[in-house]
Amino acid sequence: MKHAFPFSAIVGQSEMKSAMILTAIDPGIGGVLVFGDRGTGKSTAVRALAALLPPVSVVRGSATNAAALDDVPDWDRGAGDEIVDVPTPVIDLPLGATEDRVVGALDIERAITHGEKAFEPGLLARANRGYLYIDEVNLLEDHIVDLLLDVAASGENVIEREGLSIRHDARFVLVGSGNPEEGELRPQLLDRFGLSVEVRSPQDVEERIDVIRRRAAYDVNPEAFLQKWRGEDLNIRNSILAARAALPNIETKDAALRDCAELCLALGSDGLRGELTLLRAARAQAAYEGAPSITRTHIRSVAAMALSHRLRRDPLDEAGSSARVSRLMADILV
Structure with missing residues (x-):
């Protein structure tokens, strides 16, 4: 499997990288909105940062990345009884996603017939304790925006159908990207993003050459490229962990x-x-x-x-x- 591009190898875009780092230190800041040109490393940056961070400990097979057995909801029958380390989740929310795919689907017929809470978890469950990434967030359908606003405010996803109720933790760092020329973002969702940055294509010839050179080296030999930048990524990881520890003081x-x-x-x-x-x-x-x-x-x-x-x-x-x-x-x- 091809690994994420190293975070430290991203050329320029210092403000975007700083915003990502700050939300990694304190997810309570509220996520990052990145507006600007296509092909400027927006999605690369969020995946690179998640890959750089230490793994999260979860209950094996948990649909919500539960940190402990007591956190596993009663409907999650796929969860095991041991704790394992997994990479920090990065979940894409596509523009055409249905409401059921985002929040999850409740099987009403099975619930009534067998008395079971038959629930198919959605993208919000998978993003818990990780990142939810939305490209072209300004083109997101209004009803999906409303769902995200509710979950972002409460940290919990609640699905209610025909008198039945399912709920689970849904705490994630929301990262949205888009081009402002293609439409404006609703003020309610805009305000939910903690940080906002603008990115532009590099105008310096040498900087553009550096971008091409690094990307070509990564595509030709990913392992060698990752090894070259592993030390820099490790330094950033250690600084983030130290900052998390120091934050309360x-x-x-x-x-x-x-x-x-x-x-x-x-x-x-x-x-x-x-x-x-x-x-x-x-x-x-x-x-x-x-x-x-x-x-x-x-x-x-x-x-x-x-x-x-x-x-x-x-x-x-x-x-x-x-x-x-x-x-x-x-x-x-x-």
């Missing part, structure tokens, strides 16, 4: 809280999700850098990712959202 001073609140207020972002996400991302960034507390440098480094997709449109301002965030940071975080 990162000090958050009142000055950092004030900076987050003043910045979001000046930007006119709706609600308080902007401040909360900005704070979590800054904490993860501080942990990744090995800092004991959040500083303005950490806030500056993640502000555009955490806030640019939450701004109200200003028809009189031709600058992009990221530029508006940067401009206000220069005035407020001096």
